[in-house]
Amino acid sequence: MGTRHEPAAYVEAVLDVVELIPAGKVMSYGAIAEYLADRFDRGSARRVGTIMALHGGSVPWYRVVNAVGRLPPGHEITARRQLAAEGVTFRGERVNMTAHAWFPADGR
DNA sequence: ATAATGACAAGAA
DNA sequence: CTTCTTGCCATTA
Numbered sequence: 001m002g003t004r005h006e007p008a009a010y011v012e013a014v015l016d017v018v019e020l021i022p023a024g025k026v027m028s029y030g031a032i033a034e035y036l037a038d039r040f041d042r043g044s045a046r047r048v049g050t051i052m053a054l055h056g057g058s059v060p061w062y063r064v065v066n067a068v069g070r071l072p073p074g075h076e077i078t079a080r081r082q083l084a085a086e087g088v089t090f091r092g093e094r095v096n097m098t099a100h101a102w103f104p105a106d107g108r
Numbered sequence: 109a110t111a112a113t114g115a116c117a118a119g120a121a
Numbered sequence: 122c123t124t125c126t127t128g129c130c131a132t133t134a
Contacts, residue, residue, distance in 0.1 A: 045117055
Protein backbone atom coordinates (compact mmCIF):
# COMPACT_ATOMS: atom_id res chain seq x y z
CA MET A 1 0.00 0.00 0.00
CA GLY A 2 1.50 3.33 1.07
CA THR A 3 3.51 4.38 -1.91
CA ARG A 4 5.73 6.74 0.00
CA HIS A 5 9.48 6.64 0.33
CA GLU A 6 10.73 9.86 1.74
CA PRO A 7 14.06 9.18 3.44
CA ALA A 8 13.54 11.62 6.30
CA ALA A 9 10.02 10.36 6.88
CA TYR A 10 11.18 6.77 7.10
CA VAL A 11 13.91 7.66 9.55
CA GLU A 12 11.35 9.48 11.70
CA ALA A 13 8.98 6.52 11.55
CA VAL A 14 11.71 4.11 12.63
CA LEU A 15 12.75 6.25 15.57
CA ASP A 16 9.12 6.67 16.60
CA VAL A 17 8.62 2.91 16.72
CA VAL A 18 11.76 2.44 18.79
CA GLU A 19 10.42 4.91 21.33
CA LEU A 20 7.29 2.78 21.68
CA ILE A 21 9.21 -0.29 22.81
CA PRO A 22 8.47 -0.74 26.54
CA ALA A 23 11.28 -1.17 29.03
CA GLY A 24 12.12 -4.83 29.40
CA LYS A 25 11.11 -5.57 25.80
CA VAL A 26 13.02 -5.61 22.51
CA MET A 27 12.29 -5.48 18.79
CA SER A 28 14.39 -6.77 15.92
CA TYR A 29 15.42 -4.67 12.92
CA GLY A 30 13.31 -6.92 10.74
CA ALA A 31 10.24 -6.58 12.97
CA ILE A 32 10.48 -2.79 12.74
CA ALA A 33 10.78 -2.91 8.96
CA GLU A 34 7.87 -5.33 8.83
CA TYR A 35 5.72 -3.07 10.99
CA LEU A 36 6.41 -0.07 8.76
CA ALA A 37 5.86 -2.04 5.55
CA ASP A 38 2.20 -1.02 5.65
CA ARG A 39 3.00 2.65 5.23
CA PHE A 40 6.29 2.57 3.33
CA ASP A 41 7.05 0.69 0.15
CA ARG A 42 10.76 0.68 0.56
CA GLY A 43 11.97 -0.68 3.80
CA SER A 44 14.13 -3.52 4.99
CA ALA A 45 15.88 -4.81 8.06
CA ARG A 46 19.09 -3.67 6.37
CA ARG A 47 17.80 -0.14 6.09
CA VAL A 48 16.59 -0.05 9.70
CA GLY A 49 20.03 -1.21 10.84
CA THR A 50 21.73 1.58 8.95
CA ILE A 51 19.31 4.13 10.36
CA MET A 52 19.94 2.94 13.92
CA ALA A 53 23.68 3.13 13.39
CA LEU A 54 23.41 6.74 12.25
CA HIS A 55 20.52 8.21 14.20
CA GLY A 56 19.92 5.73 17.02
CA GLY A 57 21.56 7.91 19.61
CA SER A 58 18.37 9.85 20.30
CA VAL A 59 16.24 6.82 21.21
CA PRO A 60 16.53 3.64 23.34
CA TRP A 61 18.67 1.98 20.66
CA TYR A 62 19.66 -0.87 23.00
CA ARG A 63 16.08 -2.21 22.79
CA VAL A 64 16.70 -3.01 19.13
CA VAL A 65 18.53 -6.26 18.53
CA ASN A 66 18.87 -8.63 15.60
CA ALA A 67 16.44 -11.47 14.94
CA VAL A 68 18.27 -13.99 17.12
CA GLY A 69 18.83 -11.61 20.02
CA ARG A 70 22.40 -10.63 19.33
CA LEU A 71 23.37 -7.11 20.41
CA PRO A 72 24.65 -4.38 18.08
CA PRO A 73 28.36 -4.84 17.21
CA GLY A 74 30.59 -2.58 19.25
CA HIS A 75 27.91 -1.85 21.82
CA GLU A 76 27.36 -5.25 23.42
CA ILE A 77 28.60 -4.19 26.85
CA THR A 78 26.49 -1.05 27.17
CA ALA A 79 23.41 -2.60 25.64
CA ARG A 80 23.59 -5.65 27.85
CA ARG A 81 23.92 -3.55 30.99
CA GLN A 82 20.92 -1.40 30.05
CA LEU A 83 18.73 -4.37 29.15
CA ALA A 84 19.69 -6.35 32.22
CA ALA A 85 18.75 -3.34 34.36
CA GLU A 86 15.26 -3.48 32.80
CA GLY A 87 14.87 -7.13 33.61
CA VAL A 88 15.76 -8.62 30.24
CA THR A 89 17.15 -12.12 30.55
CA PHE A 90 19.91 -13.57 28.39
CA ARG A 91 20.80 -16.96 27.09
CA GLY A 92 24.54 -16.71 26.72
CA GLU A 93 25.35 -13.75 24.45
CA ARG A 94 21.80 -13.56 23.18
CA VAL A 95 18.66 -11.92 24.48
CA ASN A 96 15.92 -14.39 25.36
CA MET A 97 13.68 -13.38 22.46
CA THR A 98 10.94 -15.83 23.36
CA ALA A 99 10.42 -13.93 26.58
CA HIS A 100 11.11 -10.32 25.53
CA ALA A 101 10.38 -9.90 21.82
CA TRP A 102 7.70 -7.25 21.42
CA PHE A 103 5.52 -5.99 18.57
CA PRO A 104 3.18 -2.95 18.50
CA ALA A 105 -0.50 -3.38 17.59
CA ASP A 106 -1.01 -6.02 20.26
CA GLY A 107 -0.37 -3.20 22.69
CA ARG A 108 1.44 -4.67 25.67
C1' DA B 109 26.99 2.50 -14.32
C1' DT B 110 29.28 -1.34 -11.52
C1' DA B 111 31.11 -2.94 -7.07
C1' DA B 112 31.68 -3.13 -2.28
C1' DT B 113 29.89 -2.41 2.30
C1' DG B 114 26.80 -2.42 6.39
C1' DA B 115 23.91 -2.20 14.26
C1' DC B 116 19.92 -7.50 8.80
C1' DA B 117 17.33 -12.13 7.83
C1' DA B 118 16.16 -16.81 6.51
C1' DG B 119 17.29 -20.99 4.64
C1' DA B 120 20.57 -24.74 3.29
C1' DA B 121 24.40 -27.75 4.44
C1' DC C 122 26.63 -25.07 16.79
C1' DT C 123 29.17 -22.70 12.32
C1' DT C 124 29.49 -21.18 7.25
C1' DC C 125 27.77 -20.11 3.04
C1' DT C 126 24.25 -18.24 -0.22
C1' DT C 127 20.38 -15.11 -1.42
C1' DG C 128 17.65 -11.39 -0.92
C1' DC C 129 17.22 -6.88 0.86
C1' DC C 130 18.14 -1.43 0.20
C1' DA C 131 20.82 2.97 0.91
C1' DT C 132 25.35 4.78 0.73
C1' DT C 133 29.93 5.24 -0.77
C1' DA C 134 33.86 4.40 -3.78
